Amino acid sequence: MPEMSRCWVCHRALEEITAAVDTETQEERELKKQLSQVSWTKTKFIESADLWRKTLPRDFKDMDFQFIASNATQFSSIKGLAEVLDAKKLMVDWLSDASSRLRKGGEDMHGLPELAPLEKSDGESLVKTLDQFEARSRRTIQPDAHREGYASAFDGLKLFEGLEFLIAQGVLYYDVRTQLLNFAMARAVAKKPKTSMRMIQANGYPPVQVCSVCETLMVGLRAPERRMAEPVATPEAAEAPSKLAEEPVEKAAEPEMVAVPAVAAITESEGVSPAVAEIMNKIGPATKEAPKTRGLHEHRATEEWDEVVKRQAQEK
Numbered sequence: 111m112p113e114m115s116r117c118w119v120c121h122r123a124l125e126e127i128t129a130a131v132d133t134e135t136q137e138e139r140e141l142k143k144q145l146s147q148v149s150w151t152k153t154k155f156i157e158s159a160d161l162w163r164k165t166l167p168r169d170f171k172d173m174d175f176q177f178i179a180s181n182a183t184q185f186s187s188i189k190g191l192a193e194v195l196d197a198k199k200l201m202v203d204w205l206s207d208a209s210s211r212l213r214k215g216g217e218d219m220h221g222l223p224e225l226a227p228l229e230k231s232d233g234e235s236l237v238k239t240l241d242q243f244e245a246r247s248r249r250t251i252q253p254d255a256h257r258e259g260y261a262s263a264f265d266g267l268k269l270f271e272g273l274e275f276l277i278a279q280g281v282l283y284y285d286v287r288t289q290l291l292n293f294a295m296a297r298a299v300a301k302k303p304k305t306s307m308r309m310i311q312a313n314g315y316p317p318v319q320v321c322s323v324c325e326t327l328m329v330g331l332r333a334p335e336r337r338m339a340e341p342v343a344t345p346e347a348a349e350a351p352s353k354l355a356e357e358p359v360e361k362a363a364e365p366e367m368v369a370v371p372a373v374a375a376i377t378e379s380e381g382v383s384p385a386v387a388e389i390m391n392k393i394g395p396a397t398k399e400a401p402k403t404r405g406l407h408e409h410r411a412t413e414e415w416d417e418v419v420k421r422q423a424q425e426k
Contacts, residue, residue: 115307118318119328127321128305137298145291152284158193159277165190166273175272176264198276201283202251205240206263208286209251212237224290232293236286243282247275 116123122130167188170178178185182195211218211225212233219225219233228236244250244260253263264272304322311317 115319117307117321117324119320119324122321124305124307124321127323131305131323132302135298135302137301138295141291141295141298145288145295148284148287148291152281155197155280155284158197159280162190162194162273162277163270166194166269170269173269175267175269178269179264179272194273194276197280201280202276205279205283205286206252208236209240209255212240224287227297228290228293236289239282239286239289243278247278249275251279 117127120127170185170188178188178191179195179198182191185191208222208225211221215230215233219228225233240251244257248259249261250257250263253265255262264275267275303326306322307319308322308325309317310320310325
């Protein structure tokens with residue numbers, strides 16, 4: 111069996127890396143929570159629908175559903191009617207609005223927050239779901255839609271026929287909401303960094319296989335570029351440009367550099383002891399162009415000269 115491909119840096123296989131870094135984000139947890147809520151609410155809706163079928167009185171079965179829904183106060187004695195109409199307002203009206211906006215597309219989709227972030231392919235998938243539902247029922251979801259061979263929403267339906275069409279749209283409502291959440295979950299997963307392996311060659315070394323995690327860490331931990339510290343602005347420095355602008359200053363004349371031949375090291379001279387001459391020889395020749403700052407050899411010469419003076423004083 112061939113050995114599993116591993117990263118040259120961390121020596122982990124791709125499956126191990128994915129298991130270690132592919133953690134659930136806060137957005138994913140929230141979407142999973144919403145998916146669970148939609149699933150639970152759909153179950154409760156189906157239970158309520160079974161109860162509506164049993165409680166609606168048969169005496170009104172031949173009455174027009176739209177007429178009863180439009181005159182709810184006159185039929186307030188019908189048990190469960192208020193719940194049915196609440197469901198219609200919540201789910202059926204939302205579906206009608208979503209269907210209209212999805213079919214128009216573009217800026218119209220921004221009217222519903224759930225539709226605004228959809229990709230074109232996601233919107234087309236939802237429209238296909240709505241088309242399939244309308245094809246099965248031969249009715250449009252939108253009340254004002256007119257399509258050949260299709261009835262318009264609840265037009266012509268009796269009480270129990272309208273109830274069944276409403277229940278079917280309620281189930282569709284929860285299916286569409288589930289699709290929207292799944293689309294949002296796919297977008298959330300796409301935001302996460304991907305784990306992969308690839309061959310990398312650097313500085314002339316042979317190519318080695320490195321995982322995306324190690325590659326990202328190496329780039330992220332790279333030392334920042336060194337930058338010269340900018341001088342701290344002081345009040346005096348801030349005022350300087352204005353003063354200079356008011357009072358022009360004559361440019362100082364640059365000192366003329368004169369080439370002077372080097373002076374040979376002192377070997378012997380009047381009034382100079384052999385010890386001092388030896389020190390001067392160690393220092394070396396001097397020129398007029400030499401800087402005036404005290405160098406290390408100057409400090410050493412001064413210290414040795416002090417010792418010479420002290421010794422001469424003791425010999426006297």
